Amino acid sequence: MTVLVQLNSSRMPERAPRAEDLLALARNNSTDARQRLLLGVLALCDASPPDGQMSPILGEIFLFLARQAERDIRKALADRLAHADWAPPALVNVLALDEIEIAAPILASSPVLQDDDLLQILIEASLDHQIAVARRPQISGRIADAVIERAVPAVLTALATNRTAQISGEGFRRLVEHSRRIAALRGPLSRHPGLSQALAEQMYHWVGSALRESITTRFQVDERKLGTAVYDAVEGVLRQARPEDFAPDTPEREEMERRLVAKLQAAGQLKPAMLIRAVRERRMSLLVHGLATLGGYTVNQIRQALNSPTPEALYYACSSVGIDRAVFPSLLVELRKLNHGLPGDLGKPVWQRGSLSPTSAARAFRAIIGPDQDEQQRIAV
Template identity: 60%
Template sequence: MTAAIRLLTLDPADAGTVTSASHLLDLARGKTTDDRRRLLLGIAALCDATPPGAEASPLLGDIFMIIARQAERDIRKALSESLASAEWAPPALIAMLALDEIEIARPVIAASPLLKDQDLLRVLLEATIEHQIEVARRPHISGTVADAIIDRGDPATLTALAGNRTAQVSEDALARLIEHSSRIAALRAPLTRHPHLNGALAVQLYQWVGQALREAISERFQVDETRLANAVDTVTRPPPAEPRGIGNTVAAIVDKEEMERRLVAKLQSSGQLRAGFLIRAVREKRLSLFEHGVTALSGFPLRQVRAALARPSPDALFLMCAAVGIDRAVFPALLEEIRAMSDGRPGDFDTGYPGRTSLSPAAAAREFRALMGHAGG
């Protein structure tokens, strides 16, 4: 603290004249350059007198807050650098500095032990993308903060989180990151090296990465690359489309649907049925497999799932996708691919659902059931 503040050209010869508490408050309200210089000297003296592990006096906190609200940029920056690791600093000041411009905020976001989850969540909600990236890079962030970053779905912030090896990322959160890697190439390399990656998740990641990263995965998990590739095809690849020339008989349709139901059940029992598989089914034009997968993941009746795809607006499809964890950023492209397979359904009547902010899967499921129940689906 002392070294950084004294860089602001303070004269040590004045130190003995500014240690009076009342005099410090007077200086804090002062406007002159000399008042500010002498005030900083007094603060430095108080900080020097604070024992390690002790809390600073409430007076010091009041003075700091006055300085931060009124001070020039270079003083706020010096305070941020000086207080980044301090355990005795006023928490309100640290929270305020974390929302300042990024060059001021960066030191406290990166290191301050006084920033709690609610402070970091506020930064994610209110500050710039640069601030959000710093939160994602912060050592030892909690699972709550990591989940909030993944919910937001910003590529740069997700990439920073993927490279943060000390973040508390659950297996489910890591699986969601891997699903994001299907559209965000920058995630793939750090996820390949992630300390929490396990064999089951490696199979999921394997399908999205290039040859070099596939070799890294197979070497890390000591699995033959050919066998791993076959495992990916067996577990995650939808069955091939029927060759042209086979009539759409009732028997053929029933056999196909039964095969799809069995595949979905197999994936679900092994924990491999995820949103990424559903997206891939649509991209490979396997709409019926998508429907069965949504039914298994959500618990919605198949008739409601199919009714949602036939509506004059995409409202129910949007809620259905949100309920099974399909990222909102993927929805517009998914909608167009489904329409291409369904004679333009769901229609384009605008009810505002695709433009909404992210819903939790549980909230989306509740709204879907209410909507389809009201519609008699």
């Protein structure tokens, strides 16, 4: 009642109207009379709420009058009906699809809205409406699954902040997977009570340093052990290799690896995981050509980083192509076994300072290594 008085006290009945007053308003076709009739019928319902849903006839009257009402009256109507279990379903759905300022209280609270209604809103309504549905308390697993299936970033983030939503284990797995590309999901998910230890460890690989601390504190994640585990499990469990399984690098083998990298790049299949596998399989030429191609560097620049007295440049090269900093220490150990102890261990472990963007890492790599002199001479000739 208070909201309507604030909006326009001259239109709001002070008490439940008499039947003859409503009848007189019904005979008047003016806009003001229609709106006074709507408020009068609503006041009558407030004074004596219907038992369950109101009669279909009264529901049709409500709907007819609401469609002719001004914006402030529709807004007041939505506020008043947001918690009413007797409200006409057709009217509630019309208000739910109205502009978001009107629809918001209905989407947040109306007990009349059913899953089918909410699914329709997810499909037909604006982004703001979809976000409101994802934030609605106690939404069912069916609605949560629909939000995840549609994969709209802002709506997924709203769902991740909804602690009362019924999200299945599979739903959480898909949300965590979406958080690879949607950074806004990571914070809400890392704090969500439904996040499991296994999913937290999976998400740990692509979150920033602040969220890693939060995950480590909450789930007691061992960063060193996890880095080793990631190294051993990129794209599935890698086979255990014996030194005799692999041929040493030769000019012929290097040319073969160069051609393989070119084919993978052309097919869009050259991935950071392949570089990790190359180290594990002791294929240095494959690593060198793959890292150079992925990062847009020359082979000479990568070899210079591999033979440097410090691993800093190599770390930046790896970081620039998407190799996680948690994986790098284990990768470095294996590389030193293959490359006569190089790169050396001078300097501080830069990978402990926090994550870098690929662009920043590439810039840092080029600043340390400098231009490829041989390449510049060939271009000059």
